[in-house]
Each structure stands twice: as C-alpha cells, then as structure tokens.
Amino acid sequence: MAGVSLPEPFQSLEPFGAWALATERERRAKRLSSSMEEIQAFYDALFPQLEAVVAYLDQFPLDQLPAEAQPLYYLTLSLVEVTSAVELYHNPHIFEAIEPARFRRVE
Amino acid sequence: MQTATENRRWSKEYPELGTGPVPAESCISPEYFELERERVFRRTWLNVGRVDDIPNAGDFFVRELAVCKTSILVIRGKDGVIRGFHNVCSHRSNKLVWEERGTCRGALACHFHSWGYNAQGQLTGVPDEENFHDLDKSKLGLTSVTTDIWEGFIFVHLGPQPQETLTDYMGGVAEQFKGAAFHKRHLTHTYKVEEQANWKVALDAQNEAYHLPFQHRYSFPGMFVLKDNRYLRLSGVKLYNHHAVWSTTYNSESTPTPTGALMNQLNTATTNSRLPMLGDFDFFVIFPNFVILQFRGIEDDYYMTYNFWPLAVDRCIWEIKFHFPPAETAGQRLSQEYLKHRICDVLQEDAVAHETLQTGLNSRAKTHLILQDDEIQIRHFHTVLEDYMGFFNGRGH
Numbered sequence: 001m002a003g004v005s006l007p008e009p010f011q012s013l014e015p016f017g018a019w020a021l022a023t024e025r026e027r028r029a030k031r032l033s034s035s036m037e038e039i040q041a042f043y044d045a046l047f048p049q050l051e052a053v054v055a056y057l058d059q060f061p062l063d064q065l066p067a068e069a070q071p072l073y074y075l076t077l078s079l080v081e082v083t084s085a086v087e088l089y090h091n092p093h094i095f096e097a098i099e100p101a102r103f104r105r106v107e
Numbered sequence: 108m109q110t111a112t113e114n115r116r117w118s119k120e121y122p123e124l125g126t127g128p129v130p131a132e133s134c135i136s137p138e139y140f141e142l143e144r145e146r147v148f149r150r151t152w153l154n155v156g157r158v159d160d161i162p163n164a165g166d167f168f169v170r171e172l173a174v175c176k177t178s179i180l181v182i183r184g185k186d187g188v189i190r191g192f193h194n195v196c197s198h199r200s201n202k203l204v205w206e207e208r209g210t211c212r213g214a215l216a217c218h219f220h221s222w223g224y225n226a227q228g229q230l231t232g233v234p235d236e237e238n239f240h241d242l243d244k245s246k247l248g249l250t251s252v253t254t255d256i257w258e259g260f261i262f263v264h265l266g267p268q269p270q271e272t273l274t275d276y277m278g279g280v281a282e283q284f285k286g287a288a289f290h291k292r293h294l295t296h297t298y299k300v301e302e303q304a305n306w307k308v309a310l311d312a313q314n315e316a317y318h319l320p321f322q323h324r325y326s327f328p329g330m331f332v333l334k335d336n337r338y339l340r341l342s343g344v345k346l347y348n349h350h351a352v353w354s355t356t357y358n359s360e361s362t363p364t365p366t367g368a369l370m371n372q373l374n375t376a377t378t379n380s381r382l383p384m385l386g387d388f389d390f391f392v393i394f395p396n397f398v399i400l401q402f403r404g405i406e407d408d409y410y411m412t413y414n415f416w417p418l419a420v421d422r423c424i425w426e427i428k429f430h431f432p433p434a435e436t437a438g439q440r441l442s443q444e445y446l447k448h449r450i451c452d453v454l455q456e457d458a459v460a461h462e463t464l465q466t467g468l469n470s471r472a473k474t475h476l477i478l479q480d481d482e483i484q485i486r487h488f489h490t491v492l493e494d495y496m497g498f499f500n501g502r503g504h
Contacts, residue, residue, distance in 0.1 A: 103300055104299050
C-alpha cells in the first residue's frame with residue numbers, strides 16, 4: 001500500500017505506507033522479509049509518535065475509524081509486529097523458534 | 108501474594124504422588140498410544156469448543172478427532188440446543204460435512220447421494236426414496252455423541268456411557284470457576300502448530316514455570332528472575348482428582364521494554380468482571396488435553412486455552428486460542444495485540460522444545476523423567492494418566 005495518505009499531523013509517516021497492512025499474516029511476512037535497517041527506520045519514525053497516534057485514533061470507536069485513519073491504525077499494528085525485533089532481538093527473527101510458517105494463524 | 112521459598116513444599120502436601128522418576132515410555136511407545144485412544148480419549152470428557160463459536164441456530168463446527176478416529180459435528184439446533192454427532196451419513200457412512208465451520212440453512216446434504224439432515228441431526232431428505240426398501244427416515248438420523256456444556260465450554264464424550272457427568276468430572280475446577288465470566292471475553296486469535304511430538308511431551312513442556320527464565324531468555328530477558336525468587340518458584344499448586352492448577356506471581360521488579368511501558372499506560376479494554384484467579388497467572392490442566400490459562404491484566408483479566416490433539420505417537424496439533432475483553436478503541440486493541448505478540452514469541456520458542464524433547468526421548472538414552480517439586484503437576488498428570496491406563500504407578504480407580 002505504497003502511496004498511502006495519512007491524517008495531517010502524521011504525514012511524516014507516509015513514506016512507511018508499505019507497513020500499513022490489514023492482516024497479521026501480511027504484517028508477519030513484512031517483518032520477516034525486511035532487513036533490520038528497514039525495520040529500525042520504520043520503528044524510529046513511528047515509535048516517538050505512537051502515543052500521539054493512539055490518542056488520535058482513540059477519538060473514534062474502533063469499528064468506526066474514518067477511512068483516512070485506517071492505514072494509520074494498521075501502522076500501529078505493524079509497530080507491535082516489529083517491537084521485539086527492535087527492542088529485544090535486534091533481528092527480524094525470533095531466536096530458537098520454529099519456522100514462522102508452522103505457527104499457523106487460523107482465520 | 109506468598110511465593111513458596113520452602114524447599115520441596117508441594118510433595119509434603121501431596122505425599123501420595125511419591126517423588127521418584129516418572130517412566131518416559133508412555134511418550135514413545137506406539138502400543139501405549141494405541142491404548143490411549145481407548146483408555147483415555149474414549150473415557151474422558153474432551154473440550155471441542157465454546158458456545159460462542161456457534162451463537163446462532165444452524166451454526167456448526169467440525170472437529171477432526173484423529174485420536175478417536177472420528178470426525179465430530181457440533182451444531183446448534185433450531186431449538187437453540189447444542190448437539191454433537193458423528194459426522195457420518197446414515198446411508199453408507201460417507202463423511203457428511205467437509206467445512207471446518209458454517210451455518211446450516213435448511214439442510215446439510217451429503218456429497219455422495221445428497222441425503223439431507225436438519226440442524227437437529229434428523230434425516231429429512233433422501234433422493235429417490237421410493238426405491239429403497241422399508242426406509243424409516245425417523246430412525247436414520249445422525250449418530251449422537253454425548254455432549255455437554257460447562258461454563259460455556261463444549262465437551263464431548265465418546266465412550267458408550269460416561270461414568271461421571273461433566274460437572275462431576277470437572278470436580279474442584281467447577282467450583283473454582285463457578286459463574287466465571289468467560290463469555291465476556293471474546294475469541295480474538297487462534298493458532299495451530301502441527302508438531303513432531305507426543306501430545307504429552309508438548310503438554311508437559313508447557314505445564315511448569317521452571318523453564319521460563321532459561322528457555323525464554325531471549326523473548327523475556329530478566330522477566331522471570333526475581334530477587335527473592337530466582338527460579339520462579341510457584342505461588343500455588345492445587346491438585347484435583349483429574350485436573351490440576353499452578354500459579355505464579357508477576358515480576359514487578361523487571362523493567363518493561365519501551366513499547367511495553369507505553370502499552371502499560373494505555374487504557375485497556377474491560378468487562379468489569381475479573382476472572383476468579385489464584386495467582387497473577389494460573390495454568391489449569393483439564394485432563395486429558397485441555398488447558399485454561401488465566402492472566403491478570405491491569406484493568407481486567409484475559410484467558411487463553413490450549414488443546415493438544417494427538418495425531419500419532421510422535422505427532423500432535425497444539426491449538427492455541429486468545430480470549431480478550433472486547434476492544435472498543437484502537438489503543439485497547441493495540442495493547443491486546445502487544446500482549447498476544449509477546450506471548451506468541453514465547454510459544455514459538457516452546458514449540459522447538461516440544462520437538463527436541465521428543466527427539467531425545469525417541470533415542471531411549473534415558474528411560475525416566477526427573478521432576479523437581481515445582482514440577483509436581485507433571486507428576487500428577489502422569490499419575491492420572493496411569494489411573495486410566497493401568498501400567499506403571501497409577502492410583503487405581
């Protein structure tokens with residue numbers, strides 16, 4: 001979803017539109033296929049603004065997010081997806097874990 | 108919350124379980140596994156889902172119970188009653204429903220000759236019925252499976268006649284959870300891992316806290332090491348007739364990660380109905396293969412379940428479900444996503460151990476498991492297993 005447009009206060013995050021992914025499966029695949037530099041750049045851009053982003057999103061009930069807020073919400077979910085990679089592992093992968101595809105999410 | 112510091116405390120409370128090593132043969136013997144099918148899985152109540160999984164009339168799900176060599180259809184009838192059936196057509200025993208879940212609108216039709224059944228399991232339609240001999244549709248409904256519900260959890264029993272009602276079978280666990288507001292938490296995430304491990308090896312590996320500081324040193328560094336409780340001794344153990352629970356307290360000394368600290372400040376979803384918890388984290392093993400895990404949250408509690416489904420002596424499916432209070436805002440949803448994500452990291456590490464344990468056991472280099480006092484719940488589990496199997500050192504019924 002490159003070329004994503006975000007609400008005005010958060011337009012600095014637009015270059016990270018490729019992380020605005022709706023499903024856990026996509027977010028996991030994005031983490032696993034990204035380099036640590038790419039992950040770190042995304043984290044460094046979003047994390048300092050996370051509190052403000054959540055405050056913005058929390059103006060709306062979750063099931064009534066305006067269309068322009070939706071990609072912003074997906075970005076926050078992607079941030080959670082990479083938080084351990086940045087804050088703990090310094091690696092996109094979990095150490096000593098089964099292959100990610102075997103930990104199968106049931107929709 | 109008092110955590111045990113006295114050595115070998117639990118074996119003093121439960122001396123009848125002994126303290127010796129536990130035979131490992133039950134986890135590797137194909138013959139033992141064949142007998143488990145009959146002596147354990149056809150003689151106990153098996154959790155197959157929750158009432159919330161099928162909220163409306165006609166809703167159904169199918170459970171492939173490989174260990175009992177059958178497929179089970181659980182369906183809510185037009186009368187609102189949840190019933191279980193063998194998922195087998197009365198005509199020539201074809202598997203009736205092929206979907207994992209769905210809704211019966213009118214009739215469930217067999218793929219082979221389109222015999223049709225309603226949501227109460229009655230046979231309602233037979234193509235070219237006049238060409239059959241003395242066909243009495245009223246006697247040819249689906250074959251019932253004994254089905255009952257405890258606190259919203261659906262259980263089936265595949266034996267000819269259960270020796271205990273479901274409530275009696277749950278015993279002290281039923282008292283502990285009487286009226287618990289499980290229904291106020293929603294199923295948000297389900298995962299399945301097919302593992303090269305005996306179902307008990309996988310369950311045993313989850314059924315203790317001793318491994319947490321070591322095996323999960325990457326995913327939760329320092330989290331499980333407390334100044335006055337270096338080895339994460341349990342805060343409570345209760346062993347029931349068939350089932351068991353153990354508890355731990357949270358580590359208030361550990362420093363959260365930056366994201367963790369932020370998540371702790373978010374307003375979290377709440378049902379205003381705390382779960383009946385014994386510690387900060389409770390692990391209930393409902394014999395044989397069902398686990399309820401309760402987590403104390405900041406403003407409300409959440410729970411998970413595991414089902415360990417045997418496929419073969421050295422293969423199983425580990426089914427994992429998260430149940431959170433319904434999230435009304437993005438922040439609430441995000442904090443749940445964070446908890447779920449951290450826990451899933453741990454579980455992906457756990458799954459490795461299930462298979463490396465099985466590899467070690469298969470070598471038969473060791474014949475027994477050596478258990479410390481805070482692993483008494485594993486000893487109890489194997490004792491209950493032996494009560495049913497009758498080989499090594501069960502208590503006998």
